[in-house]
Amino acid sequence: MKKLINKPEDFVRESLEGMAAAHSDLIKVNYDPAFVYRANAPIPGKVAIISGGGSGHEPMHAGFVGKGMLDAACPGEVFTSPTPDQMLEAAKLVDGGSGILYIVKNYSGDVMNFEMATELARSEGIRSLNILIDDDVAVKDSLYTQGRRGVGTTILAEKICGAAAEAGYDLPQIANLCRRVNLNGRSMGIALTSCTVPANGTPTFELSDREIELGIGIHGEPGIERTAIKAVDEITEILTRSLLEDAAYSRTLREWDEDKGEWVDVELTNLPFTKGDRLLAFVNSMGGTPVSELYIVYRKLAQICEQQGLQIVRNLIGPYITSLEMQGCSITLLKLDDETIRLWDAPVKTPSWRWD
Amino acid sequence: MLSQAQILQWLQAYATEIEQNKTYLTELDAAIGDADHGINMDRGFKKVSILLPTLTDKDISNILKAVSMTLISSIGGASGPLYGTWFLRASTAVVDKQELTEQDVLGLLQAGLDGVLQRGKAQLGDKTMVDVLSPAVTAFGQAVGESKGTLEAMQQAVAIAQKGLQETIPMQAKKGRASYLGERSIGHQDPGGTSAYLMLKSLLEVLENSQTTDH
Numbered sequence: 001m002k003k004l005i006n007k008p009e010d011f012v013r014e015s016l017e018g019m020a021a022a023h024s025d026l027i028k029v030n031y032d033p034a035f036v037y038r039a040n041a042p043i044p045g046k047v048a049i050i051s052g053g054g055s056g057h058e059p060m061h062a063g064f065v066g067k068g069m070l071d072a073a074c075p076g077e078v079f080t081s082p083t084p085d086q087m088l089e090a091a092k093l094v095d096g097g098s099g100i101l102y103i104v105k106n107y108s109g110d111v112m113n114f115e116m117a118t119e120l121a122r123s124e125g126i127r128s129l130n131i132l133i134d135d136d137v138a139v140k141d142s143l144y145t146q147g148r149r150g151v152g153t154t155i156l157a158e159k160i161c162g163a164a165a166e167a168g169y170d171l172p173q174i175a176n177l178c179r180r181v182n183l184n185g186r187s188m189g190i191a192l193t194s195c196t197v198p199a200n201g202t203p204t205f206e207l208s209d210r211e212i213e214l215g216i217g218i219h220g221e222p223g224i225e226r227t228a229i230k231a232v233d234e235i236t237e238i239l240t241r242s243l244l245e246d247a248a249y250s251r252t253l254r255e256w257d258e259d260k261g262e263w264v265d266v267e268l269t270n271l272p273f274t275k276g277d278r279l280l281a282f283v284n285s286m287g288g289t290p291v292s293e294l295y296i297v298y299r300k301l302a303q304i305c306e307q308q309g310l311q312i313v314r315n316l317i318g319p320y321i322t323s324l325e326m327q328g329c330s331i332t333l334l335k336l337d338d339e340t341i342r343l344w345d346a347p348v349k350t351p352s353w354r355w356d
Numbered sequence: 357m358l359s360q361a362q363i364l365q366w367l368q369a370y371a372t373e374i375e376q377n378k379t380y381l382t383e384l385d386a387a388i389g390d391a392d393h394g395i396n397m398d399r400g401f402k403k404v405s406i407l408l409p410t411l412t413d414k415d416i417s418n419i420l421k422a423v424s425m426t427l428i429s430s431i432g433g434a435s436g437p438l439y440g441t442w443f444l445r446a447s448t449a450v451v452d453k454q455e456l457t458e459q460d461v462l463g464l465l466q467a468g469l470d471g472v473l474q475r476g477k478a479q480l481g482d483k484t485m486v487d488v489l490s491p492a493v494t495a496f497g498q499a500v501g502e503s504k505g506t507l508e509a510m511q512q513a514v515a516i517a518q519k520g521l522q523e524t525i526p527m528q529a530k531k532g533r534a535s536y537l538g539e540r541s542i543g544h545q546d547p548g549g550t551s552a553y554l555m556l557k558s559l560l561e562v563l564e565n566s567q568t569t570d571h
Contacts, residue, residue, distance in 0.1 A: 033429070054432075076432045077399070079390050083436055085429040108532050112437035112475055116428065139536060146531055199395050200382065219390045221536045 001201045008198040012055045012075055019062060023351040026066045033083065035090040036062040037072040042096040047165045047174050048072070050090055051103040051158055053110055054079040056197070057218055060155055060321045063352030069162035070350070078197050078324075079219050081109030087117035091126050099127035099171040103157055103178060105150030106134035106253075115263070118256060129171060131178040132253050133157055135185040135332065137246045138215025138223025147251050149217045152282050152332030153185030155320055156344075159353070163346035172258075181340065183270040186243045188223075189330030190235055191216045191286060195323050214238065218286075218323050232293065236300035239331045244273055244308060273335060275309035280316065280344065282332040287322035289329055294318065297329055305333075314344055320352075358456040358506055362562050363416050367423060368408055369558040371401035377554060384547040388534040393435060393547040400431035400439070415454050420447035420464075434532055435548065438472050438485065445471030458500045458509055465493045465513075476531065483527040483534065483541065485552035492517040492556055507563045514553075514560045521545065521553045 005011050013031065020029040020036075029036050035052075042048065051061040052074030061073035072090040076082035091100050100121060104114045114130055121128040133150035161178045169177065191213040194203035204220050207213060212235070215223025230238075250269040257264040273279070281301055283294045294317050305312050313336060321330070336344065347356050374381075374397045381394030403426045411419045420443050428440030449467035450460055469489045478484040495516040499509035524546035532548070534541045 077392070077396070080392055080396055080432040081434070081436070083429050083432050108476070109432065109434035109436070112434060113432065115475075116437055116440075146535055149536070197391060200386070200391050204386065204391050217533075217536060219533065221390065221533050222540070223536055 001196050001198070003196070003198060005198055008201070011198045012077060015055070015058075016062070016075065019351065026349065026351055027062075030089065030093070033086040033089050035072050035074045035086050035093075036065045037090060037094050038065055038067070038070075041071055041094040043071070044096045045098055046096045047098045047169065047171050048091070048094040048096055048100050049103065049158065049162055049165055049174070050074065050087065050094065050100055051154070052076065052082045052087060052090075052114075053105055053107075054081060054219075056195075056324045057322055059319075059352035061158070064155060064158055064162075064350050066348070066350030066354075068166050068346055068348035068350075069158055069353065078199060081107065081113045084113050084117040084120055087114060088120045088124070091117070091121045091128060092124065095126050099129070101161065101165075101171060101174050101178060102128060102130045103154065103161065104130050104132050105154050106132045106147055107149060108146055110150075111254075115254070127171060127258075129175045129256055129258070131157075131175055131182065131255070133182050133185075134251065134253070135182060135187045136189075136217060136223065137186050137242055137249075138188050138217075140224075147253075148249070151189065151218055152187040152284055152321055152330050153182060153334060156185060156280065156282065156316075156332065156334050157181040159348060160340050160343045162348065163343035166346065167343070179268070181334065183268060184335040184340075185332060186246055186270075186273075187330055187332040188239050188242050189216045189218070189284075189286065189328060190214050190239060191220055191323075191326055191328035192229075193288060193327040194220055195287065195326035197324070212328075215242075216328065218321060220323055220326060232296050233300045236297045236331070237304065240301055240304045243331065243333050244304075244310075247272060273310060273333065276311070278311050278313045278336045278341070279305065280314040280334040280336050281305065281312045282316040282320075282334070284321055284330045284332065285319035286326040286328040286330065287319055288325045288327035291318055294329060297331070301331060313341065358461055358563070360416050360419070360454045362566060363419055364408055364412065366559045366562045367404060367419070369562055370555055371405045371408075373554045373558045374398050374401045374551065377550075381547050381551055384545055384550055387544045388529060388537055388541045389547060390533050392433065393551065396431050396433050396435050397439075397551055400427045400436065403430045415452055416456065417447045417451045417453060420444075420450070434476070435551070438476055438548070441471040441475040442468040456506075458504070458506050461506055461509075462493070462497050462500050465489075465496055469493050478531045481527060482530040483524050483546045483549070484529075484531050485546070485548040487524050487527070487546065488517045488520045488549040488552040488556075491520045507567060510556070510560045510563055514556050517553050517556050521549050524549045
């Protein structure tokens, strides 16, 4: 293993220390328990948005803390969910009196830790809701798995909901918006190489020079198959087709019901994309793939969408939700409407993502 | 009977067991998960090791509760809330006790299992720690029903737990990261089931050692 680290156990902390030093105008870092928060938190009257997850996916989530996006991010150990005490302390610090929305990726560890955190926050009088993101079409059969993983749509939801919070939406409105963004988003990824988790020091999985893994999650865990390497146009075609041909998907997710005061199962279905849809196209590097290659992917993706009568009205291209130094990419397509386009375009100022 | 001192010995023994099996658990997890189970459990139980000497004057329930809070706030992943919930529920089953009868131990094991079932929503056959814990609780309960003492009941429970662990090998995972592997998860022993087995095994070893000392 060759990495720019001192000691594996100091990886997360030292990375946060550097981030705090580099962006002291935007963010502050609390180290015990660990979370990154907006320098001007709490903002009275604004719903606070908190996300979090394992480290190793930078810039997600800590890089997206700031005006127009997240109020706090809780980093776990590398590829390991953060713990409820991190989320609770972050909630106490950033709650502006209008409540917290936790945006949670659908991984069992994240789901369980955030559920415990929201129970703790409510017991301390902080209004809080959880919305799960589960957009990865590579996971086919929800009967035999815990459902689809939360991948690329997560940060699109963070941007859109962050703008909504800034615009004064209340907590139920933001939760509804977040659920809608999730239902309109679909993602799928592919790996060319494994990454190496610092604490282990060896690659997480083996892929030969002539193999690729289709349908990976953000830790390299597989979804569909291991196959021989193909030209990038063909890979892009496979990824895009899987998003466009994904049928209506129904599943049950657990959400907190504020009126009943308990967890309830919510039945959700997202519908396939149809001709005329306006889309946001997000081509993401898993960390080790350069932007030039992402543009080759985007080139083919745009051609296919045009052929299918789908209109790409916004795009995002670059490393935003990564898996350490893994080579590969993911494509996310998100159906937009006037409201979500307006929120997408709203200003954002964070360490890793900013526009006016 | 299980004394407060034995509970402390058990938790220390389990922490040592996790440390010794850290690489093994991580290797099992690398095959079907994300290769951090040993590392995460060891991070939590190292903190438990430091905590234990401060708990010598506490009753059993408060010891288990303190362990739970330490695990919840230091492990992360799926193991943190699952083991944290196991110890938290176990603690609520033995409030104010300095010593546990066979019935108390059964109540503790059952409460821990119920908590894990609720938190993780896994069922028997999903290739998780439930496949180890659930049959073990049943076996312990049967032995207690036959008027066996804690030691003998635990011997039976651990034997069944070991069998349950072996039976996770041919299963296809339906929970956790391993579930994404589908059929490729078949043929590997479940890492969470392995750490759960070690938990029961270390309790049995404390009971067996105490008996040797008694003679």
